Amino acid sequence: SASSSSSSSSALSVGQLVSNPQTAAGEVDGVNLEEIREFAKAFKIRRLSLGLTQTQVGQALSATEGPAYSQSAICRHTILRSHFFLPQEAQENTIASSLTAKLNPGLLYPARFEKLDITPKSAQKIKPVLERWMAEAEARHRAGMQNLTEFIGSEPSKKRKRRTSFTPQALEILNAHFEKNTHPSGQEMTEIAEKLNYDREVVRVWFCNKRQALKNTIKRLKQHEPATAVP
Amino acid sequence: SASSSSSSSSALSVGQLVSNPQTAAGEVDGVNLEEIREFAKAFKIRRLSLGLTQTQVGQALSATEGPAYSQSAICRHTILRSHFFLPQEAQENTIASSLTAKLNPGLLYPARFEKLDITPKSAQKIKPVLERWMAEAEARHRAGMQNLTEFIGSEPSKKRKRRTSFTPQALEILNAHFEKNTHPSGQEMTEIAEKLNYDREVVRVWFCNKRQALKNTIKRLKQHEPATAVP
DNA sequence: AGCATAAATAATAA
DNA sequence: TTATTATTTATGCT
Numbered sequence: 045s046a047s048s049s050s051s052s053s054s055a056l057s058v059g060q061l062v063s064n065p066q067t068a069a070g071e072v073d074g075v076n077l078e079e080i081r082e083f084a085k086a087f088k089i090r091r092l093s094l095g096l097t098q099t100q101v102g103q104a105l106s107a108t109e110g111p112a113y114s115q116s117a118i119c120r121h122t123i124l125r126s127h128f129f130l131p132q133e134a135q136e137n138t139i140a141s142s143l144t145a146k147l148n149p150g151l152l153y154p155a156r157f158e159k160l161d162i163t164p165k166s167a168q169k170i171k172p173v174l175e176r177w178m179a180e181a182e183a184r185h186r187a188g189m190q191n192l193t194e195f196i197g198s199e200p201s202k203k204r205k206r207r208t209s210f211t212p213q214a215l216e217i218l219n220a221h222f223e224k225n226t227h228p229s230g231q232e233m234t235e236i237a238e239k240l241n242y243d244r245e246v247v248r249v250w251f252c253n254k255r256q257a258l259k260n261t262i263k264r265l266k267q268h269e270p271a272t273a274v275p
Numbered sequence: 276s277a278s279s280s281s282s283s284s285s286a287l288s289v290g291q292l293v294s295n296p297q298t299a300a301g302e303v304d305g306v307n308l309e310e311i312r313e314f315a316k317a318f319k320i321r322r323l324s325l326g327l328t329q330t331q332v333g334q335a336l337s338a339t340e341g342p343a344y345s346q347s348a349i350c351r352h353t354i355l356r357s358h359f360f361l362p363q364e365a366q367e368n369t370i371a372s373s374l375t376a377k378l379n380p381g382l383l384y385p386a387r388f389e390k391l392d393i394t395p396k397s398a399q400k401i402k403p404v405l406e407r408w409m410a411e412a413e414a415r416h417r418a419g420m421q422n423l424t425e426f427i428g429s430e431p432s433k434k435r436k437r438r439t440s441f442t443p444q445a446l447e448i449l450n451a452h453f454e455k456n457t458h459p460s461g462q463e464m465t466e467i468a469e470k471l472n473y474d475r476e477v478v479r480v481w482f483c484n485k486r487q488a489l490k491n492t493i494k495r496l497k498q499h500e501p502a503t504a505v506p
Numbered sequence: 507a508g509c510a511t512a513a514a515t516a517a518t519a520a
Numbered sequence: 521t522t523a524t525t526a527t528t529t530a531t532g533c534t
Contacts (some may be wrong), residue, residue, distance in 0.1 A: 256527090
């Protein structure tokens, strides 16, 4: 599996998925990829026909199918993902974007969908659950939109905060502060926030992320110049 | 003091505090507990009226009154605590939660306040300091919020210690020690700290946190299988 | 379509 | 109990 060849390992390649006739039409781990692909495509169309977002589906699913599927309370957006996809261990061995990208490039959430790397096995596992849920949703829809709304979901639950966009001026000042002190005190942060007219919390998070970025930069630098001093 | 009776030593008991009419209304070590209790209650109300957190008060105090009160640089949250309370040697002989729990159960930080085990003596000692500080703060507040902010903020005072990041190797060794003994002696901790080249204090705190984590784990396990074996 | 990074969450040091 | 770091998630922009 550590082979350097990109086409011989168990990880999927574009070729396998799309145009390799030698591997029994994309059979991996005993899963019929073509079937999964078709299902995903159909599912998406059905979902969009109902005017639902992936998020809505994910939320509704975790409610309907029980928390066993939701895996964690991390983020509602991960719910669908945790159905469809193995989060970490499966970074390799995933159905690449080449699959989903072909689904419906023009439709609502192409970028989102494209990112949902899916392992054949988990796809297989979740398929019947999704099928069942979607059938029910469609039935509700036919019985009236009110009915569907009820089924979907009640609460919109917590929304993620809108990503704030710092002005270049603000960034300049933030960076200046950061260069002087990467760990401003609460007092300082309050002052900065007031001066820049941003939420204190937003400023706090900015510093967190900035420290993280710095750390990553350092780490990367170290990797590239191991022992020998190359500037 | 090694008596098995919990009511006859100099340590306080609930009875002494709340309902023992024989000891002159809660007189201990020459300290009028009732008075302390009243003061603490009033102090909290005054603090909340100014919209201040305990943390803010603690910070401001350590700045105003000097580091002599802060006792250690460990954690700024302990500043107030180190005023009010003796940290270690006074595990016995404290005003139990039964006192503070009665203060203001419904208010902002009941849980925290409830935990602040206080010795009568140190309470007596710190009382005038708190009284003076609070009077000043209130005066400032009357003179305008800006004024109070200035008073509170003053200097950032001592900063929280930077979170140390243990190396995997160090963690391995720490965990090995922990498995053998969850309560290493001071001597042992000093040795461990030297061996790993970390501050002794850092090692000490690691063991505290580790024990806490273990405790939580056990608690959680017990919740899920309450005595009776149900599979 | 992918990057940069803001936001959210989990783990754990103080 | 609080605060900071580690990690993950997702979104605004190009």
